[in-house]
Amino acid sequence: MLVSRQNSRIKYVRRLYQKKFRDSEGKFIIEGVRFIEEAINANWTLETVFYESPVAGGDRGQQLLENLSKSGAEIIAVEKSLFREIADTESPQGILAVAKKPTELDFKPVEWRKNEKDLLVMVDGVQDPGNLGTIIRSADAAGADCVFILKGTVDPYNPKTLRSTMGSIFHIPLVSVEDREDFLTSLHAGGWNLVVGDPVASKLLCNADLTRNTVLVIGNEASGVSEDLQRDASDLVKIPMPGRAESLNAGVAAGIMLYETVRQRMAAGRIIARP
Secondary structure: OEOOOOOHHHHHHHHOOOHHHHHHHOEEEEEOHHHHHHHHHOOOOEEEEEEEEOOOOHHHHHHHHHHHHHHOOEEEEEEHHHHHHHOOOOOOOOEEEEEEOOOOOOOOHHHHHHOOOOEEEEEEOOOOHHHHHHHHHHHHHOOOOEEEEEOOOOOOOOHHHHHHHOOHHHOOOEEEEOOHHHHHHHHHHOOOEEEEEOOOOOEEHHHOOOOOOEEEEEEEOOOEOOHHHHHHOOEEEEOOOOOOOOOOOHHHHHHHHHHHHHHHHHHOOOOOOOO
């Protein structure tokens, strides 16, 4: 059992709360019984599991540890007060794991379109971890094929973002876009339509054709979508707001855009359910 703050394993976990170290190691931390169960169900690679001794979570926690031991993950007991120091949540459930980041997909716009992958989400500069997590979760629920993260957006492996995804981080691919100009060029060349949310657009969301190969673009909470993306947009659209609220947060706006896409595709007789 680990009891010392100076233990190298404890120091390593602490460092993984820093984005730079997560990026260099290609790893991130997930916490809680349900979250780790989601990872197991998705056959995600968990490298090391730390749990509070005695085991938190009762019978469910004990069963989880047994399942983890079969998966090949290294399992390490941590003294209760020390575990509370390495956990990120205020009321930890007594278990966390070091997970490996996935190998990012090689996005080939033409091939994806031919293979009936036709709904993408692009996130441009969203700063709130909860908003990004909600966008990822909504994209997963709506059957989107991928979420693209542009530079300037909060890290999707931030612990708060991860919790907000409610496990969807294991279901939908995330791709970090390094060169946005080349990326946009490849999207247009591949026949994709960029649908950009803009509160001052003249066109309503419901009047855009979202049954085609669509990329829904969600912008920064305060400044919206970047000017270059607005210029490249196939459609600038706004969400109708007959009430008195001036704006919606990015997570809510993304959910509305995604489910208008689902509605249109259902109305067109498209199969939307994932196996």
